[in-house]
Structures are given as C-alpha cells and as structure tokens.
Amino acid sequence: SQQGEEDPQALSIQEGENATMNCSYKTSINNLQWYRQNSGRGLVHLILIRSNEREKHSGRLRVTLDTSKKSSSLLITASRAADTASYFCATAPGRALTFGSGTRLQVQP
C-alpha cells in the first residue's frame, strides 16, 4: 500500500518562481529520499535526508524533514521549464522503496 501522500497533487507555476511540495509518511524511517520522473521515463534520484537531519540543500533544492510530524518538504528555488516533471518522496520501511503519491509540477516558460 502507499506509504504516504504528497500534496499538492499538481502544481503549475511560472519560470523563476519557487515550488514547494510536501510529503507525509506513516512509519518510522532511517531516511527519506526524493526522486524526479520526467513523463514516461525512469526515476532520477535527487536528494536523501537522514532521520537525524532537519534540512538539507543541493543546488536549487532544499529538503526539510520533521520526524515528529512524519512529513518532509521539497523546495525548488528559481524554477526552470526543465524542472517540469513529477516528484516523488520515498521511504524504505523494508528493503524496497515505498513511494508517495507524487506531485506533478508544471513550470510555464
């Protein structure tokens, strides 16, 4: 079953704006990962945040983690048209990954 939910389900913004998407999960975790998927393509690993971390940065990406609320957020700053994709959070309660429901981001040029 789905581990978590993401919101919003869909997000449309203008190029240059920031995009924030949120993820909630249900079980305890060691880490949480974010992936990007372009339409009809495979997954690209973006960033991993460990359970003892609260915030992590990678380029234009900023991820936060609140284990007390079992939630995480992904912020993409200064968005570009090329950021248009679906974004998924994922946790590993076992060995396999369990993915959130995803956010479809559309960045208008």
Add this chain to the structure above:
Amino acid sequence: GAVVSQHPSRVICKSGTSVKIECRSLDFQATTMFWYRQFPKQSLMLMATSNEGSKATYEQGVEKDKFLINHASLTLSTLTVTSAHPEDSSFYICSAQGLAPSSYNEQFFGPGTRLTVL
C-alpha cells in the same frame, strides 16, 4: 552512479500473449532487484522483490503465476507477463541493489518499459 538498463523500452502485444522484460545491472552485481508498476498519473507500486538464485517475494495482490520473475544471475532479472490482458498495460520499472548496499538501501533504477496490451 551505477547503470541499470531495461529491454524493451516499449512493447505492444495482443491480449493473451506473454511478454518478457529484462532488467540488467551494467556495471555492478545486483543481489536484489525490485519490480515496480506504475499506472498513468499514479505512483510506483512495488510488485515483487527478486533475489539472485532464489524465488521472488511478491507483494499482496500481485499474482505470482501471472508475473513470473527470474533472477538467474547477479546482473539480470526478467519479468514475464503471462497471458497479458489490457488491464496489464502499464509502465514497469526495475531497480537494482548491489552486493554491499549502503546504509540507506541505495537502489538504481532502470528507464522503464511501457507495455501496451491490445
């Protein structure tokens, strides 16, 4: 990072036929491979976990006799969709985990296979 390939990338078949999808780790040995299915505009759902040399472990609701998984070597796992029906049309994605997984269960994903059953 490590590279995982899938073949074919796209397949169209008639209802009732069987389709085999290959997942290969190109530059590392994968003790474990995972098969996911993704319906349009939905998330990835784990179908089964495949360990080299042993039987696959299927998730609840996934028919093991319909989705045959073979992980005969450390670099190859195959998923065969038997007697395919239109409702099996989906995007199938594999991922591979190496001999010495990192502390965060690092997996490397293939590019996916789009199956369309007519």
